[in-house]
Amino acid sequence: APFVLGAPVSLADSINRTYNLALYMQKNSSVLVQTYLQYQGSPFSDPGFSAPEIQLSSLAPAAVPFTLWRSLGDGERLVQVHRAFSALAQHLQLVSDDQADLNPGSSVLLSQLAAARLRAQGLMSNIACAITVLGVSVPPEMDTLGPAPFGASVFQRKCRGYVVTREYGHWTDRAVRDLALLKAKYVA
Numbered sequence: 001a002p003f004v005l006g007a008p009v010s011l012a013d014s015i016n017r018t019y020n021l022a023l024y025m026q027k028n029s030s031v032l033v034q035t036y037l038q039y040q041g042s043p044f045s046d047p048g049f050s051a052p053e054i055q056l057s058s059l060a061p062a063a064v065p066f067t068l069w070r071s072l073g074d075g076e077r078l079v080q081v082h083r084a085f086s087a088l089a090q091h092l093q094l095v096s097d098d099q100a101d102l103n104p105g106s107s108v109l110l111s112q113l114a115a116a117r118l119r120a121q122g123l124m125s126n127i128a129c130a131i132t133v134l135g136v137s138v139p140p141e142m143d144t145l146g147p148a149p150f151g152a153s154v155f156q157r158k159c160r161g162y163v164v165t166r167e168y169g170h171w172t173d174r175a176v177r178d179l180a181l182l183k184a185k186y187v188a
């Protein structure tokens with residue numbers, strides 16, 4: 001359940017609640033990219049399609065060297081996840097708009113994209129609460145997309161949607177690992 005403003009909350013409760021939400025999101029996060037790929041035609045819909053080398057400069061990848069990841073402070077760890085899901089929520093809106101234009105009949109995909117965006121926002125507010133309880137200031141929301149990216153080709157739009165849905169899954173995995181680490185430290 002999302003954090004209810006006004007309710008007194010301990011760090012342990014906040015971390016536990018946020019961990020449970022991330023775990024719930026993880027159960028389903030690979031469904032989104034698979035559904036997305038099915039609707040884009042070849043080569044995206046070909047069996048086993050994967051293009052890990054494609055990245056977006058506006059979206060930080062979840063992949064991080066283990067030693068660096070392990071050495072992050074509690075506040076910085078949560079701030080990075082918060083920033084990532086803020087960027088993901090913005091990018092998921094762009095991908096929804098692209099898909100409403102390119103695949104207007106894809107109601108299954110469009111509803112999964114909308115659900116993922118809502119969950120990203122829900123995770124963000126839970127993490128913002130944990131950051132606050134930790135005594136760190138919540139980073140201001142940033143515009144990660146910059147000028148409206150009109151004029152991209154159909155192929156470029158399909159590629160960026162692929163990266164966004166893929167990174168949504170990777171960041172969900174990372175959020176679970178980040179929160180598991182904090183849970184081990186703060187939740188009895």
Ligand SMILES: *[C@@H]1O[C@H](CO)[C@@H](O)[C@H](O)[C@H]1NC(C)=O
Nearest residue numbers: 012013015016017020187188
């Ligand atoms: C964490 O949350 C789960 C699910 O709500 C609950 O069953 C468990 O008791 C909680 N753990 C602690 C230590 O609060």
Ligand SMILES: *[C@@H]1O[C@H](CO)[C@@H](O)[C@H](O)[C@H]1NC(C)=O
Nearest residue numbers: 024025027028031111112115
């Ligand atoms: C998984 O995704 C499907 C399709 O979007 C949805 O109906 C279902 O509620 C989701 N389950 C979880 C655990 O998120």
